[in-house]
Amino acid sequence: MSDAPVRPRIEVLDPLAPRLEPPVLGVVSPPRLPVGNVALGLAGLAVVGLGLAGLSIGNFVADQFVRSAVLGWTTLAVAGLGGSLLGAGIWREIAGLLRLRAVDGLRARLSDPRTMRDAALAWLETQPEGAAVAPAVRAANDPDAILSLLRAGPVAALRARSEVLGRAAAINVFAVTAAIPSPSLDGLLVAWRGVRLVREVAALHGMRPGMAGTFSLLRRVFFSGASVAAANLAADTAMRAVLGSPLLAHVTGDVAGAGVAARRMIVLARATASSCCPVPD
Numbered sequence: 001m002s003d004a005p006v007r008p009r010i011e012v013l014d015p016l017a018p019r020l021e022p023p024v025l026g027v028v029s030p031p032r033l034p035v036g037n038v039a040l041g042l043a044g045l046a047v048v049g050l051g052l053a054g055l056s057i058g059n060f061v062a063d064q065f066v067r068s069a070v071l072g073w074t075t076l077a078v079a080g081l082g083g084s085l086l087g088a089g090i091w092r093e094i095a096g097l098l099r100l101r102a103v104d105g106l107r108a109r110l111s112d113p114r115t116m117r118d119a120a121l122a123w124l125e126t127q128p129e130g131a132a133v134a135p136a137v138r139a140a141n142d143p144d145a146i147l148s149l150l151r152a153g154p155v156a157a158l159r160a161r162s163e164v165l166g167r168a169a170a171i172n173v174f175a176v177t178a179a180i181p182s183p184s185l186d187g188l189l190v191a192w193r194g195v196r197l198v199r200e201v202a203a204l205h206g207m208r209p210g211m212a213g214t215f216s217l218l219r220r221v222f223f224s225g226a227s228v229a230a231a232n233l234a235a236d237t238a239m240r241a242v243l244g245s246p247l248l249a250h251v252t253g254d255v256a257g258a259g260v261a262a263r264r265m266i267v268l269a270r271a272t273a274s275s276c277c278p279v280p281d
Contacts, residue, residue, distance in 0.1 A: 057083075089210075096213030100220075103207070106278035110150075113143040120146055123278060126206060127154040150279045159273055162201050166269025169197045170262035177262075190264070197265060198272050205276035220275045221268070 057079050065072030109119035120137050124130030133153040140146045173193050177186045202209050209217050
């Protein structure tokens, strides 16, 4: 008995499965911490100290006017000049901190595709290489292309100049550390030259940080420069292994430690440039 013939038919496959979308995770912004007790205490001391100092100076100027008009105006001029210099110093400290905050704001705008082009054009106006890159940024439609143009142009130039500053600091540290046979003086020299290098790289990026701004920038460099340090970890480890070998240490003496200190200056320059640059890595 033969099988029944198979007739043509249309088989309908299962409909397309719904697209699998990743679950949407809610974005939780970190809570704002209240002002600490230390900050409140320091603010109170500043208010009391400056207030009492102002009242004392005012009373002293008034007493001088009672004695003589010449003494009064002279005292007032001296107090005004001193207060102006003090106010200028405080304003420069505040301006340095505001410039650091401006870098954070510009980095946030460059990370947002909606504001990336305007932020990039605004930043290019402050850079020597900006005029050559700005037309390409205006014509680019892809956010990644805009970032690539920024990294290949002004960012690369800033990194190269920062590298020059880092190598100059490395030469200074290497020469002096190899010549001074005192570990304590070596540490002070490396710390002083490192702080100066951070200020030089910050000035290269258009910032003039004061004392408070320098401390804030150092904190950023030490906490946000992990990627730069990791990129240079292999070279630093190799240099430590070579320069720290007993044979080479016996031949060259303190030059091995000077080489490691010089290497740290170069890494510090790169980490500072990464912290001062508003273009995200």
